[in-house]
Each structure stands twice: as structure tokens, then as C-alpha cells.
Amino acid sequence: MKINYADMTNHLGSSAVRDILKITQGKDIISLAGGLPAEELFPAEAIRDAYSRVLSGDSSALQYGLTEGYLPLREQLAARLGQQGIPVSTEEMILTTGSQQAIDLLCRILLDPGDTVLVEAPTYLAALQVLGSYRADIQVVKSDEEGLLPEHLEEQLRVHRPKLLYAVPTFNNPSGATWSKVRREQVVELCRKYGVLMLEDNPYGEIRFDESPEAYPPTLAAIDRNLGGDTCVVYTGTFSKIVAPGLRTGWIIGPAGLVRVIARAKQAADLHSSTIDQRALHELLLSFDLEAHIRLVSREYKSRMQLLSAELVSQNWQDTSFLEPRGGMFLWLSLPARIHTAELLPLAVEQGVAFVPGEVFYSEQPMKNTMRLNFTHTRPELLPLAVQRLTTALSRYEERLLPL
Template sequence: MAGNVIRELLKLTQQPDIISFAGGLPSQDSFPAEILAEIAQDVIRNNPSILQYGTTEGYWPLREWVADWVKDIGISAKAEDVLITSGSQQGIDLIAKALLDPGDKVVMESPTYLAAIQILKTYEASYAIVHGDGSGIFVDELDSILTREKPKLIYLVPTFQNPTGITLSLERRQELGKMLSRHQVIVVEDDPYGRLRYSGNALPAIKACDESSQVAFFGSFSKIVSPGIRVGFAIAPAPVLRKMVIGKQGTDVHTSNLSQALVYEFCRRGLLEPHIAGINQQYGHKLKTMRECLSMLPADIKWTNPEGGLFLWAEFPEHIKAATLFEAAVKEKVAFVPGESFFVEGGHTNTARFNFSNASEENIREGFRRLAQVFSKM
């Protein structure tokens, strides 16, 4: 994405009249603000030591709760296996800091999460690209890359991927789990969206299929409780987790104790699952609305068909440049993210990401009416 487009995107956050499908934001309407305010009062009054320094590994009750919670996606873990992070994005930084030297190879999806690209570039990683289709990455292609390139890390967002919304199929998860034992590599399974499912059946984590303890699973409460409290977690092989803890000590000492206690109490009181159910109903309606609005745009645009998450992905005809379309769209007070920056290898200038969770259904309809006007002028 050209620098001027990035700057324009940043400006949009200051313009209330813009209908934005650009950010990967949960809806502010989904935040349990009143409940969290009540919990915060209870926690501080009943346990004022929560305002003191804590351990780098995290708040023990929350670590215990997370270890039990992930059993439903097939992960067997103890509290000792869990590191609480300041959002799952910090986990990417910590594992890169722990394992990578300049020039080390990392395998990435094409496209993939933009922040992961930026973080790994900071550590001067080099890249190998694994391709895929509507069922996720090609595991046989990945196997060949691992044999040829000998990478240190594989970075995947296998469930409702950012930016495409695609989910790695059960069969490919199982193939990947078996294949790993033939290679010396760590898989980062980044899963901030997995609980946001609106149709279809839940799948086990890749880590549940890992037969050789080579998967580091990263989760987050940002999309299912609040991004502002910055609480995520990592469940990783013990040698990797120890290095991540050392890295975190020098980064922020520990994740906010108060934020951790808020999340724990919210979960302990049995509020998380009904809250997720409510979010899923809300976002499911928004996804349905956006998909209905696709008929307003040219029929030769290819769209992904996710069962959850926060995004739709568009591939325009080759002659349409998403950055040019974006500039025209902003003039009509509607925005999305041109897709080029999600590709490590560059190119793919005819792609774009659309977020459906943050805008209201009314604004989704109005935003696509404006996009239709943009296309009519091209």
C-alpha cells in the first residue's frame, strides 16, 4: 500500500462522517462496559494487591482458567503452560525475539496479517510464502518449503484468517499436525477470531493435532471482551515459553494485573460464553447484511465466504487497482483497506479487505450504495 494511502487511512479515524470498513475493530456496542465497571470496583475493593506488581507469567487464576477453557478446542494444557500477554500481538513479538536471528527464514501465508509482517521485519527475518485456496494453506507445498528452506518459524492464522476470513480445513489441520514431526520448526497458531463463529462447526486447534509439541497457540480476549484491556495468552512448548517469559520481563514486566483480574472475574462468573453468543448473533447479522450488499457491486468481483471472524476479502478484475478505488471511495465518504500490504511478496494490487463488525447494518447498506456509485464512475 502506498504511503499516502496509509496516511489517508489514519486520518479516517478522525472523520465521523466516514463509513469505515477499514479497521479490524469489534463493535463498541459489544463491549460489556457496565459489567466490567462493576467487576473493577469489586476487584480493587476486595483485592487491593491487584494494583501491585505481579509475576511476568501472569495472574495465576487466569492462567488456570485459560488452561481449562482451551480443552474444548482440543488443547491439553496446565496453568504452567500459559503465558499471559498484552494482546496476542505481543506474543508474535516475543516469539520472534526469542527464536529469530537476522536472516532466519519464516514461512508466511499469502496474504497474511499485516502486523505480523511488520513485527517480523523488525527482527530482519526473511520469508518463504505458502499458498492456499478456500480451505487454507496447501500442506504439501508447506512440507516442500520446510524441506528446502529449513525455516525457524511458520506463522499462520488458521481460523477466520486476517485478511481473507478463510479457515484451514480439518483434514489439512490433521495433515499439518502429522507432518511437523519431520521438521525442526515452530508453528505460531494465531487465533484471535476462532470463537467468532456464525455458521458451521467448530474445529480443533492445529495444536490439538500436533503430535510433536511444535505449535505455539496464541489467543486473545480483544475481540470477545475488549481490545482496550490488552489481554491475550500464549500456550507454547516449555523451552519456547521460557524464552518468551525472559523477553517479556524486559518489555513490560507483566500484563496489567487489573486487566487480567477483570478478564478472570468476567470468565469466572460465567459471563463469557453468553457474551460471545450475543456477539456472534450481532456479527452474524452484519455479515449476512454485507453479503446481501455485494449484489450492488460488479458481478466479476470474487469474494470469500467466511463462516465467522471479522472480514470479507475481495479480488477485483486485474485492471482495477484497489488503491485508486480507495481514493475514489474516500471522496464518497466510505473506506476499506487495499490488499497489497497483506502480501509479503507485494503485488496483488487488485485486492481489498472489508470489515463488517464495526459498522451498523444501516451503515453497511449505505456504504455499499456509495461504493456502487464509485464503481459506476470507473
């Protein structure tokens, strides 16, 4: 039988990252491709104990729950966010099935086909997929090492009158870059001036390589709420990077009226996220030192990042550069302009290493000589071998470019 799919399916792009994971699974390939945390660092025993305590009580954890999420967990989360400079009530928050669903739900209630959304370049691939599925008109705002350029942002705000500005300003996926405090303040001021909502996606913000409390700028949400009045920043985060992604629990915060509309959209999507997972997270936070765990994870990831960085430097590749991130999970590598990393990838897989070609993180005018490397999932002892394999693949690629 021929199935007549909806027109919107023509705008559902496949995830390049997931496609790469498929071809590398079960093979002797060191994958620097997926944005995966390290399984060996998951607090598995503490999580197991938390589920045990939940299930040793009554069976209500197995029942349907509130669309907004388990209230005691929302209260815990509100307290944590308050400590991070983001004062928020439980009425301004909804728990989601990971922060990915939060992005989708916000776009679902805001965007009509053709509505403009501003993004930075490069930006999170799955966000581009969501925006594409709602047939948004995606427009890029130019940026430098400090963040979005205020002059170009104002021009885009004035010309396009966008519905939304989407950004990952802290340890960006894929570039690893972090906006300066001044640039964050300028962006918030401009969004307020033009009455444009901004979605601050912050899944990596707590994975910090400098433990000094003054080392990093405040979130956009903290700056926005500190100004008082109507807020323009909607903020999303997740437990996936600081606890474990299998718990599939994220959150989105914003004005209470906006959250109520998101709740209606979520009811239509899945009624609510997993009750038992939320109850287990609540139990975990009661007895587990999450802050100490985040410090442990951050120190290990910093060590792996430094190891990968040193290995890349040791190769002495010509005309190659990268930003050494101050946190997060990714290193962004720029190669000579003659190298197309999407064409390099099959050669790398033949050698036993994988990465994500940088072009998939652009909505337009991609930088085809870039790649994203994940340093958190691969065990440290394998990182030197991964770089050696990448060097071999590059040599093979360069040989193909030589004239016959």
C-alpha cells in the first residue's frame, strides 16, 4: 500500500550524528562523533538505590503523573537554579523528556511555517532539525570569539522581526565557545528592545574546567531576570550530562503563561514524562552529593580534553587550528580549506576512527573544512590512537588530492 505522508515529513532531516553512530556500532572504531558522556562515570549504584527506594514504597511511582512534572523534583530544581542566579517558581517550569523535547515544544507553540528564527553559526544540529520540521525561516547572526555581534543581531532583529533567537552561549555545541558577559548583556538588551524571545539552551553549562566561581559569566536567564520586568529568555537544561541521559529528564523555564501553553502541547505529545524516572531523580538528589559528582566528572573531562588537545598539537598538521574549550564536551577543529571533512570521514572510518563533519552544524554557507570531536566518551588511553588514525586518514586524503 502506498502511504501518503504529510508534507512536513519532507522537512524532517536525518541526524548525521545518529547516522554515524549506526555505521560505527559494533566495529573496532574509536568514535569521537557522538555527544555521549562517559558511562563509567555514571553514578550507577546511587541511581540503583534511588529506584529501589522509590519502588519499595507504594506503587504511585508507576502511575500517570502531572504534565508539568513531579512537584518535589521541580522544587529541588527551582532551588538549584536559584543558587545559580536564576530565581524561578515551580509554576514557571515544566519537566520534559530531555531538553530536546523542550526545544521541540517551544517551537511547536511559537512557530508557523515561514516564521523567522535567528541562530548562531555553527549551532546545535538537532535544533536545526527541529526548526526545519516546523518550516522556519532560519537566519544566521554573525559572531566572533565573544559571541553574537550586536550590530548584526540588531540588523537581523529589525529586518526579519523573528519569533525566536536560539543559542547555546555556554560551551557551544559544536564549537565549544562561550560568550563573554558583556556580549550576553548586549544580546539580552536587544531582545528586550525588540520584544523577541530567546531560547538559551544550556545542557553543558555545569561541566566546567575552571572551578573558580568567578571564572564564567552568568547565564542569559540570570541576566534577564536580574533586570526585572517581563523576561525575554526561555531557558532549558537537562540531567543528561550531569547524571545520566537514560533518565531522559530535562526542563524548560519561562513566564508562567508560556509554560501553561507548553503544558498543553506536551499533553498532546506524551501526556507527561516518565513518573518513575522523575521520582528516582528526586530520591537521588535527597541523598547524593550531585555537586561533588559534577566536579568529579568535570575534572575527568578536562583531563581528556587536554590529552586530545596535546595529541592534536603533536601531529603538527599544517594550517590547522582549534579552540580549547573551557568546559563542555566538544573540540572544534578547522583544517586547511582544501579538505572537505565529509569526504574525509569514510577514510577515517576505514582507519578506525569517526568524527562529525562540521558542515552539518550550519543552516547555510557551511565551513566544509571543519569537524567536531567529542572527548568525553572515549577512554583516555584510546585518544592517542584515535588521533594517529585520524592522521593516517588525512594522509590518505591528501594523496588523493595530488595530481596524477
